[in-house]
Amino acid sequence: MSDTTKDxxxxxxxxxxxxxxxxxxxxxxxxxxxxxxxxxxxxxxxxLGTSGSGKSTLLNLLAGLEKPTKGSIKFKGKPLEKLSxxxxxxxxxxxxxxVFQSYNLLPTLSALENVTLPLIFRKIPKxxxxxxxxxxxxxxxxxxxxxxxxxxxxxxxxxxxxxxxxFVNDPQVIFADEPTGNLDTKTTYEMMDMITGMAxxxxxxxxxxxxxxxISEYADQIIQMRDGLIESIKDTxxxxxxxxxEDSNNTSDDDTSSADNGGGI
Amino acid sequence: xxxxxxFGMCIKNLVKRKLRTLLTLLGVMIGxxxxxxxxxxxxxxxxxxxxxxxxxxxxxxxxxxxxxGGWHWTPELGNHQVDAGPEITDAVVDRIxxxxxxxxxxxxxxxxxxxxxxxxAMESWNVTGxxxxxMAHMGYNVEYGRLLQEGDEFAAVFSSRTERHFFDMGGDQxxxxxxxxxxxxxxxxxxxxxxxxxxxxxINSLFxxxxxxxxxxxxxxxxxxxxxxRSFDLEVVGVLEHVVDMWGWDGGNDTIIMDIETLQMFxxxxxxxxxxxxxxxxxxxxxxxxxxxPDDVRDAYDSLMVRVHNMDDTSRIAETIRDxxxxxxxxxxxxxxxxxxxxxxxxxxxxxxxxxxxxAAMNIANTMITSVTERTREIGIMKVIxxxxxxxxxxxxxxxxxxxxxxxxxGITLALFGSYAMNNFDIExxxxxxxxxxxxxxxxxxxxAISLITPWLCALALAVAGGVGIVSGFYxxxxxxxxxxxxxxRGE
Numbered sequence: 001m002s003d004t005t006k007d008x009x010x011x012x013x014x015x016x017x018x019x020x021x022x023x024x025x026x027x028x029x030x031x032x033x034x035x036x037x038x039x040x041x042x043x044x045x046x047x048l049g050t051s052g053s054g055k056s057t058l059l060n061l062l063a064g065l066e067k068p069t070k071g072s073i074k075f076k077g078k079p080l081e082k083l084s085x086x087x088x089x090x091x092x093x094x095x096x097x098x099v100f101q102s103y104n105l106l107p108t109l110s111a112l113e114n115v116t117l118p119l120i121f122r123k124i125p126k127x128x129x130x131x132x133x134x135x136x137x138x139x140x141x142x143x144x145x146x147x148x149x150x151x152x153x154x155x156x157x158x159x160x161x162x163x164x165x166x167f168v169n170d171p172q173v174i175f176a177d178e179p180t181g182n183l184d185t186k187t188t189y190e191m192m193d194m195i196t197g198m199a200x201x202x203x204x205x206x207x208x209x210x211x212x213x214x215i216s217e218y219a220d221q222i223i224q225m226r227d228g229l230i231e232s233i234k235d236t237x238x239x240x241x242x243x244x245x246e247d248s249n250n251t252s253d254d255d256t257s258s259a260d261n262g263g264g265i
Numbered sequence: 266x267x268x269x270x271x272f273g274m275c276i277k278n279l280v281k282r283k284l285r286t287l288l289t290l291l292g293v294m295i296g297x298x299x300x301x302x303x304x305x306x307x308x309x310x311x312x313x314x315x316x317x318x319x320x321x322x323x324x325x326x327x328x329x330x331x332x333x334g335g336w337h338w339t340p341e342l343g344n345h346q347v348d349a350g351p352e353i354t355d356a357v358v359d360r361i362x363x364x365x366x367x368x369x370x371x372x373x374x375x376x377x378x379x380x381x382x383x384x385x386a387m388e389s390w391n392v393t394g395x396x397x398x399x400m401a402h403m404g405y406n407v408e409y410g411r412l413l414q415e416g417d418e419f420a421a422v423f424s425s426r427t428e429r430h431f432f433d434m435g436g437d438q439x440x441x442x443x444x445x446x447x448x449x450x451x452x453x454x455x456x457x458x459x460x461x462x463x464x465x466x467x468i469n470s471l472f473x474x475x476x477x478x479x480x481x482x483x484x485x486x487x488x489x490x491x492x493x494x495r496s497f498d499l500e501v502v503g504v505l506e507h508v509v510d511m512w513g514w515d516g517g518n519d520t521i522i523m524d525i526e527t528l529q530m531f532x533x534x535x536x537x538x539x540x541x542x543x544x545x546x547x548x549x550x551x552x553x554x555x556x557x558x559p560d561d562v563r564d565a566y567d568s569l570m571v572r573v574h575n576m577d578d579t580s581r582i583a584e585t586i587r588d589x590x591x592x593x594x595x596x597x598x599x600x601x602x603x604x605x606x607x608x609x610x611x612x613x614x615x616x617x618x619x620x621x622x623x624x625a626a627m628n629i630a631n632t633m634i635t636s637v638t639e640r641t642r643e644i645g646i647m648k649v650i651x652x653x654x655x656x657x658x659x660x661x662x663x664x665x666x667x668x669x670x671x672x673x674x675x676g677i678t679l680a681l682f683g684s685y686a687m688n689n690f691d692i693e694x695x696x697x698x699x700x701x702x703x704x705x706x707x708x709x710x711x712x713x714a715i716s717l718i719t720p721w722l723c724a725l726a727l728a729v730a731g732g733v734g735i736v737s738g739f740y741x742x743x744x745x746x747x748x749x750x751x752x753x754x755r756g757e
Contacts, residue, residue, distance in 0.1 A: 093651035
């Protein structure tokens with residue numbers, strides 16, 4: 001894979017002098033000081049920092065959930081800050097997948113329905129979207145649990161449903177905001193393996209926000225943040241993700257079965 | 266999102282909050298149900314009146330018009346005198362004929378006639394002159410023969426009982442009959458359609474011979490008395506059906522209806538004869554010679570009959586003519602007043618019912634606002650995942666509409682049950698709800714429906730319920746769209 005990626009890395013996001021200031025009553029809180037960054041296609045990034053470092057704000061800006069106070073964020077060359085709210089919604093529909101710390105599944109919907117939700121908003125016909133969602137659920141090892149409501153699933157299972165939901169519309173970018181914050185250690189690794197594996201397999205850009213340095217080991221590049229500034233950018237050896245990635249690549253059929261076993265967690 | 270997906274999701278959300286949904290639905294149900302029931306009372310009233318009009322064969326398209334003036338009684342003023350209004354002239358007739366909704370109008374004059382057929386005679390004070398060509402349009406129906414038609418001059422149509430007014434001039438009951446109008450009503454001496462009939466304008470002269478006792482032999486005396494009297498042949502072309510009006514009164518069956526111009530001429534001859542008689546001091550008989558028609562006989566008509574195309578126009582046209590300065594009446598006058606009275610009542614009742622609908626609307630809004638607040642997070646998630654503002658709005662509006670429509674359907678069901686109860690349980694309280702035709706006026710003994718629910722009423726109620734849902738849903742839906750996706754997700 002990724003010969004083209006290596007030869008001519010395609011820039012997905014380009015940030016230029018991005019500044020974000022919140023007004024809290026009369027006080028002004030500077031969340032991002034002055035950020036210039038590039039994200040390339042097919043790579044896995046980790047935004048690492050303590051709470052208040054501005055990493056979540058940066059994610060929100062990239063997702064088009066907020067607009068920068070100053071500066072420009074370009075997605076494939078197009079400035080996001082110039083899009084209308086509806087256009088931003090369409091941008092998220094078409095190109096972005098989300099994984100949250102608290103899973104954020106809709107409690108009234110079954111696992112399958114939760115996964116189909118992004119496709120519903122994209123007006124994909126029912127048969128097609130159910131097919132796609134089933135496939136995704138199988139891929140995350142919940143093929144036989146599609147009927148369950150979120151409260152009938154364990155935390156790990158819920159997060160896998162949310163993973164399926166993030167990947168179901170085959171986005172170009174996946175944002176994961178503290179994806180393992182609510183999980184135990186064992187599940188955390190399984191989850192990280194799964195998410196990075198799936199992103200690599202599909203040549204998607206994965207941006208993980210975390211304060212956990214161990215998780216950062218899955219990334220190609222670690223962007224360390226502090227007080228709204230980039231402290232350091234570090235390319236890694238991809239110690240953890242690499243092996244797993246190859247592993248899952250070679251035995252993609254196994255993926256389902258091993259994940260099915262994991263379903264009991 | 267497609268409409269199906271929107272409603273699929275909305276049903277899931279409603280089912281999730283069963284109790285709250287149910288309570289809100291109940292509110293809408295009571296509101297819709299009571300509005301339907303209130304309106305159904307009015308519809309039943311209308312149906313009852315329509316049925317009565319049909320049963321009694323009332324023709325509500327004919328309006329009678331009179332000159333104003335004389336003594337009147339109204340609830341406000343009591344008995345009071347009214348100044349004379351404009352006279353009914355040809356100009357007035359033409360003006361009324363030009364009103365688009367009016368299909369026909371004819372002036373009417375009243376007169377009296379003396380008729381004789383062989384030894385039998387009658388005097389009628391109840392002769393109506395009408396334009397012969399208009400008769401077919403004024404709601405008259407013949408029992409046999411035909412109505413007057415264009416070109417008829419010395420022709421007449423009798424009412425059902427008119428023929429019985431012929432009495433035997435040689436008999437002993439004639440005097441009583443003439444004076445008291447109280448003869449042997451079952452005796453029919455004359456075949457009015459076939460026997461020759463002559464009419465006389467000088468009424469008193471007919472009886473002069475007999476009254477003055479000049480000859481005991483009635484026939485000879487009469488012949489002598491009659492000889493110089495001017496008379497004409499009268500052809501009776503038809504006899505009308507027996508008519509009973511909505512109050513059960515059948516006193517209108519003793520008239521003679523004839524060509525207005527002929528009657529006019531007759532009236533004038535008669536007036537002239539009477540004047541002559543007065544001048545000569547002969548109170549009991551006009552001079553039996555032809556008199557010139559005096560110039561000062563007024564050329565106004567006594568009244569006017571107006572026919573409108575459509576029953577629904579009747580009261581409007583009647584009002585128009587009243588505004589021209591005339592008295593008007595039509596057969597459905599009373600029904601019209603009654604209906605207006607009821608319309609007032611019904612509006613009041615419907616307004617009370619509408620209050621419950623208003624409460625239901627606020628209830629929906631309240632439920633929806635609660636729901637938006639509760640689901641702040643869900644809304645945020647959906648927005649992040651790709652729901653557009655319009656998707657979110659649709660979701661919440663759909664919920665509000667669903668509550669409205671479902672409540673509406675329940676309400677219709679409730680109203681149908683209520684209506685059934687009203688119509689089938691003979692309970693004093695329910696009977697008192699009937700605002701329609703009073704018992705004594707009704708044809709037949711069957712208890713009429715006092716509540717009538719028509720399909721369009723159901724459709725209307727459903728539309729109102731749905732509409733109330735939409736309106737109540739607007740604000741909550743707007744609030745949902747205004748929620749920040751970020752704040753929603755963050756709020757953990």
